[in-house]
Amino acid sequence: METSSPIIRILIVDDEHHLVEAFGKKLSKEGMKVFTALNGRDAIAIMKQEDLDIGIFDIKLPDTDGIELLGRLREIQPAAEAIMLTGYGSVDTALRSMKLGAYDYLTKPCKLSELHAVILKAYEKKQLKETNIILKEHLQRVEAHDRFVGESREIKEVKRFISLVSASNVPVLVLGETGTGKELVARAIHDLSTRSVRPFVAINASCLQENILESELFGYRKGAFTGAQADKVGLLQIADKGTFFVDEVADMSPPIQAKLLRVLETSVFRKLGDTKEITVDVRFIFATNKSIEEEMEAGRFRKDLFYRLNTFIITVPPIRNRKDDISILAEYFMEKHGRGGRKKAISREAMDLLINYSWPGNVRELANVLERAVLISADRVEIVSGDLPRNMVQSPPALEKIEKHELGRDMLRLENMEKEHIERVLKLAGGNKSKAARLLGISRKKLYQTIEGES
Ligand SMILES: Nc1ncnc2c1ncn2[C@@H]1O[C@H](COP(=O)(O)OP(=O)(O)OP(=O)(O)O)[C@@H](O)[C@H]1O
Ligand SMILES: [Mg+2]
Incomplete structure (x- = not known):
């Protein structure tokens, strides 16, 4: 580059x-x-x-x-x-x-x-005009983005959080495995906020080299470095009064994270090679599909940035943990991919395979699998299991296999999932047990029993 x-x-x-x-x-x-x-x-x-x-x-x-x-x-x-x-x-x-x-x-x-x-x-x-053209195209694409589909309890909770934070300007951290819809969450927050008429600027920190990332973010003055022939407007300035979405924040170098944190806290920054400060009004949304704890441990995610963000964390659960949504999403994508033609049905057997598959790539993978199935099924009006990728068809969830492992057995136990969920809500409630119990709809006693493993 x-x-x-x-x-x-x-x-x-x-x-x-x-x-x-x-x-x-x-x-x-x-x-x-x-x-x-x-x-x-x-x-x-x-x-x-x-x-x-x-x-x-x-x-x-x-x-x-x-x-x-x-x-x-x-x-x-x-x-x-x-x-x-x-x-x-x-x-x-x-x-x-x-x-x-x-x-x-x-x-x-x-x-x-x-x-x-x-x-x-x-x-x-001229550059600004071009950027505006790009942004306009981007905005049009944003308008055409996917509806946030899902009816599971977990997704309803995510939607509730989205509408809660969209009314304010708090920075948000979106967590979740790859393809769970983190960017869609960020766009939904933007769309629901008063900032929706202004740009939604999204960058993926893992796609850009450090020096390019820095000049894209902050812009530069002519002469800031060899080859900086004219002033450049940074993306932060373009996102003024809008929303700035940083995907894969842990792939951004710690010094740039520190610079962004400063913008987040003071709303001012300087172009590279400039002494003048620029004030911007930007709502920040960060996302990562990695484990925050591991990234912080390894020094890739700055702790100070995390502490600034941990007041509003939205975790999008993987679809294997909200199976209710799989059939709803599948119907949605059948409609979408069947555009122009008739919407195809999904056979009972194929749907069972979809529901029981582990979906490491989550919604993105589901959408791709169905798009492919629509093509493969050609003139047939129904998708059958043979239209699904071979690895899905050949490895039905082998219960015996899971049961053989201690970890697998643990995974099947309802109480373990319950405990995990309670701990998550407790964390969201800032450790306040009464509040967590209220949110969970259980008694404080039951909460204590579960987290302390008593019965
Ligand atoms: N609930 C949903 N309803 C409809 N479409 C969805 C939903 N969740 C995700 N998608 C679609 O799935 C694809 C992947 O979503 P998105 O890019 O938001 O994932 P991500 O979590 O940001 O992934 P990554 O970690 O790889 O960046 C997109 O095309 C998105 O529109
Ligand atoms: Mg993403």
């Missing part, structure tokens, strides 16, 4: 060839890629051939004028920005060009430093 910002690509059009040459040379020295033309015809040929960030057009040209070129640029390369150069007396035209969408204008003779500064600003605007 590239660590430097891309090279700014410029087209300068002016009939004064000494000016074109001089500016061209100097801007190239600044590391920009410069194309030049002395007339409109050559300029349009370049627009059609080269990817451009910025066009710089003299208003008066031998065969056309700058306004015409501005129009052509917008047509041929809609994302590019234009800067107009005007001679004495054509300021009116320059103002008209701004109405038509030019970024700015400079009056000739202008200094290189002036032109350079305007180019950088225009470039930053």
Whole structure:
């Protein structure tokens, strides 16, 4: 991956060839890629051939004028920005060009430093515009995201937590195995909050190299490092008044976690290489599919960040522990994958296999298995067990096997699950036993008995 910002690509059009040459040379020295033309015809040929960030057009040209070129640029390369150069007396035209969408204008003779500064600003605007396009696409995708499906007691509890926290700005930590729907939880919190009209920005810390992650998050000033040619706006700034979702937070290096924690606590940060502080209003949601205890033990998840987050933890249970949801989710995905055609049924036998499988990949795996089954079943109106992956069909849950192991036997015991659940709720209630008992709908005595193993 590239660590430097891309090279700014410029087209300068002016009939004064000494000016074109001089500016061209100097801007190239600044590391920009410069194309030049002395007339409109050559300029349009370049627009059609080269990817451009910025066009710089003299208003008066031998065969056309700058306004015409501005129009052509917008047509041929809609994302590019234009800067107009005007001679004495054509300021009116320059103002008209701004109405038509030019970024700015400079009056000739202008200094290189002036032109350079305007180019950088225009470039930053172009980047922002692109980011906004990306965000808009992202938002559209968010709108089309999955409904949060599930009716099990566990999922109802998750939904209750979602609506509880969405009314506030508290940072949230979402835990759960891979594919359980942690990102969907984060989006649901955002969608239900007053921030829903602002961006939901999601990053996956495990997908980005450390230095790239840092410049993406915080942005940088021109010259902050080799290759930082122009200012860059960071994702935190883009998420202003919206929600910032950090997936796989334990894969983010501890120093960056510390920096994020500081933003969380003070709402201010600095771009790389900048002294000015930027204030943002961002709601943070973090997620990991790893064991928090292990990650903290190994020093990958900062304890101070965890303590800041542990007031609101939402744990999404794996689907093998909420079997009620498997058939509901299966029906939902049959509807979704059957789009356009008729919704297929699932045979009794196939459904039993789905319900009893261990689903290490959780909802994501279930969705994939069913999408594949819909394809394989071709014209048949019903999915049968033969349409499911072989490993699911061949290894029905062998009770004998589980019973042979002490751990397996333990897993089957209701009281063990009960104990685990009680401990989880007790933790959520901050160790307050009366409160936990109330939430669980049991007596304090029963709670004591269970956690202390008495009978
Ligand atoms: N309750 C649900 N209802 C409908 N769709 C769901 C549900 N839970 C998860 N999904 C879908 O399953 C897929 C995986 O969900 P998501 O990406 O939120 O999982 P995750 O927990 O973030 O996984 P990972 O740990 O791998 O990042 C997504 O396509 C999501 O829309
Ligand atoms: Mg995820």
